[in-house]
Amino acid sequence: MQHRSDVEAADALKNAFQQIRTEIGKVIIGQDDVVKSVLISIFSNGHCLLVGVPGLAKTLLVQTISQVLDLDFNRIQFTPDLMPSDIIGSEILGEDRNFKFIRGPIFSNIILADEINRTPPKTQAALLEAMQEKAVTAAGVTxxxxxxxxxxxxQNPIEQEGTYPLPEAQLDRFMFNVSLDYPTFAEELQVVKNTTSTLKQEVNKILNAEQIIYFQQLVRNIPVADNVLEYAVKLVAKTRPQGDMATAQVKKMLNWGAGPRASQFLVLGAKCHAVISGKYSPDIEDVKAVAKPILRHRIVRSYHAEAEGLTADAIIEGLF
Known part of the structure; x- marks a missing residue:
């Protein structure tokens, strides 16, 4: 059994999560699963890729989250002419004839990388290195x-002209790949009502940077039963058509499966999902709850799967 303090901390995270969702709900109508996934990836110390058509309030969502969590926020609009130095910063010659480093917009707590597939691979790589290392190197200084x-x-899924799709190895850096859907009729009605009047919703700050780091550590400390760990690793192993655990269906429908990072994220995501659901240790249902957004960008469908119109989600569903 965990210490009393761990149990209290887990309850505190669950309560904070509910308060955060309530605050975000003042501004963002619907999109419950999206908000949940983004918050789970923040508390699991991961990153998130949102795929959806323009105008679904992606920027507003991130801005609102940064306000509720009292964090610095920067938005970088990715364009074909964006250079790595535009993100990480550059060295300039100061008045004292010495070089000094001018920090780029990456030096913030929350970064919205808008339309990341609009920028060339060199610039994408600069951002992805920062995501991985949590540091940037300029002129040999880290x-x-x-x-x-x-x-x-x-990422905008429609216009693929003039885009540079992220390679699989770089997609792997994102814990979640979350697809945004159009709002329901009732939700859209509410959105239009709220955004075409002078009414301005104010959100309250719920957590600060220090508390978030504390909760990220707490999520890592959550114990996991061996059978749940094995289930997560087995689920990932089943996606590999070359492996022993792949079914005939997987061998036919997938060209490539998920790597070990998927197993790590499944366990971390399940831990966080368990805590916000009021449990002190994850079970197999928690692994299943986070499996689709964690696996969908890590598997490569075969020609057969595409010809049959089989989505990545349907293939993952088949693995359960």
Whole structure:
């Protein structure tokens, strides 16, 4: 059994999570699963990729989250002419004839990387290195980034002209790949009502940077039963068509499966999902709850799957 303090801390995270959702709900109508996934990835110290058509309030969502969590926020609009130095910063010659480093917009707690597939691979790589190392290197000097550090990248699934799709190895850096859908009729009605009047919703701050780092540590400390760990690792192993655990269906429908990072994220995501659901240790249902957004960008469908119109989600569903 965990210490009393661990149980209290887990309850505190659950309560904070509910308060955060309530505050975000004042501004963002619907999108419950999206908000939940973004918050789970923040508390699991991961990054998130949002895929959705323009106009679904992706920027507003991230801005609102940064306000509720009392964190610094920067939005970087990715364009074909964006250079790595536009993100990480550059060295300039000061008045005293010495070089000094001018920090780029990456030096913030929450980064919204808007339309990350609009920028060339060299610039994408600069952002992804910062995500991985939580530091940037300029002129041979390493500069640490502020903690907590969270990247929420958006990708537009429709216009693929003039885009540079993220390679699989770089997609793997994102804990979650969350797809945004159009709002329901009732939700859209509410959105239009709220955004076409002078009414301005104020949100309250619920947590600060220090508390978020504390909760990120707490999530890592949550114990996991062996059978749940094995289930998560087995689920990932089943996606690998070359492996022993792959079914005939997987061998036919997938060209490539998920790597070990998927197993790590499944366990971390399940821990966080358990705590916010009021449990002190994850079970198999928690692994299943986070499996689709964690696996969907890590598996590569075969020609057969595409010809049959089989989505990544349907293939993952089949693995359960």
């Amino acid at each position: 500069h640490k980034l502020a903690q907590p550090f969270f990247v929420l990248a958006t």
